[in-house]
Amino acid sequence: MTGTAAQALTLLQRGETDAARALIDAACTQGESEALAMRAIWQVEGKLLPRNLPAARTGLLAAAQAGNMAAARMVGGLMAAGIGGPRDWPASLAMLDIWSDRDPIAARQRALIAAMAIDAQGDPLHLPTPEMLADQPLIQTIPGLLTPAECDLLATLSERRLRPALIFHEGQGRFVADPVRHSDAAGFPILSEWPAVHAINRRLAAASGTTVAQGETLQILRYAPGQQYRAHLDAVPGLTNQRHLTLLVYLNDDFTGGQTHFTRLRITMAPRRGDALLFTNCLPDGRPDPSSEHAGLPVLSGTKWLASRWIRQRPPENPDGFGQHEAMR
Missing domain, CATH: 1.25.40.10 (Tetratricopeptide repeat domain)
Structure with a gap:
């Protein structure tokens, strides 16, 4: 400058x-x-x-x-x-x-x-067929949702902006270190959601059966050896517009460990580059579903890259989008 x-x-x-x-x-x-x-x-x-x-x-x-x-x-x-x-x-x-x-x-x-199979407005023309892992909560894998080149782009664009993952502490009114998630994170807020990223977000929305406006900021997470995301729920008690769905996409698979494990269902997803994992976080009445508890197991060797998008029940009432303290939990 x-x-x-x-x-x-x-x-x-x-x-x-x-x-x-x-x-x-x-x-x-x-x-x-x-x-x-x-x-x-x-x-x-x-x-x-x-x-x-x-x-x-x-x-x-x-x-x-x-x-x-x-x-x-x-x-x-x-x-x-x-x-x-x-x-x-x-x-x-x-x-x-x-x-x-x-x-x-x-x-x-x-x-x-x-190279994307999209229409004149950037929406996907077709999607991979999902594979069911569980009915309640709904857990699906979506093989090959992103291409290797798309996975590489997301990792490359986020690399310089990665910071230790934080959560917003309501009592202190500021971001603090996350005691549950040990990783580096980078988001794509509105000034960083460039056309290729936005086209990917539209595909994630279509794959989840939602609108693109329901999704929070796309986050990229990087886990080094020993880092993990301990057992947790993605739904947040008290949210009036709940995180109904979570969509994860594995950006690489040249590492060991790092599986996504549903602790109460004994379901473990082995990462494979470009594959997505979609699951519901809430009961029919909107309360957090305890059976959706999951963990990102510790990485044993190599570096794990993951794209994560939390999807709300409906678009935000605020036309500017979800607040940072909500979206960057």
């Missing part, structure tokens, strides 16, 4: 918020791409400026047209998902086409999307 944006960050570090905003506003009137992108990010975050997704989308588009690669990645995702304006899948693909000769990530996404 250089120029005005770097100066604005320095001002923010000094606590000079008003001066930083004024500096960025002035640079935006001059069409500076980094300033346009920075202001758009502030409008998404809703901290330094009021949250305004339509304005953020407009600003990112302007920044992309001024040559900002990061803005092009972000606005392509907003177009694909219909955030801050109408959903426009063709426009998101056109953005990838424009940038493919300059941005290797855009080129990789475009090639991956070209």
Whole structure:
């Protein structure tokens, strides 16, 4: 980061918020791409400026047209998902086409999307046949839901953003270390749900029989040897819009250990790259189902990569999506 944006960050570090905003506003009137992108990010975050997704989308588009690669990645995702304006899948693909000769990530996404069996709106044309493991709770495997190239992309895009897994502590009002899950995690929130990621999310929704809006932020988890996810329930007591379903996709299988084990059913799923595991978390009345208790067993050797999506009973009432303290449990 250089120029005005770097100066604005320095001002923010000094606590000079008003001066930083004024500096960025002035640079935006001059069409500076980094300033346009920075202001758009502030409008998404809703901290330094009021949250305004339509304005953020407009600003990112302007920044992309001024040559900002990061803005092009972000606005392509907003177009694909219909955030801050109408959903426009063709426009998101056109953005990838424009940038493919300059941005290797855009080129990789475009090639991956070209290989997908999807319709003109990015929805899957067909899905693998699920295999039933249990009726109550419903537990299914979905062989080959993602291709090896798609698995690799998710791992690659998340690698630089991985952090130790956290949970939101309601009493302290902040994120703390997760005492149950020992792994690194990275999510794909709205500015990171780029077109290829969004197309994958639409496939996950179709495979689970839900809408894409019902899903929380897609998370990528990385487990090193000795790390695990101890026995737990995914449903959260007291949620009015419960985590009805969990969908896991194994992104690799070149490790030992790390199986998904349903502790009360004696069902154990051996990871296989690209395969998905879908299961319900709630009883018919919406309460957490104790029989859905499961664990990610310790990894013995190698590194385990997993994609995880919690799916709610219905889309969020808030058009901006599920709150971070809800989605990043």
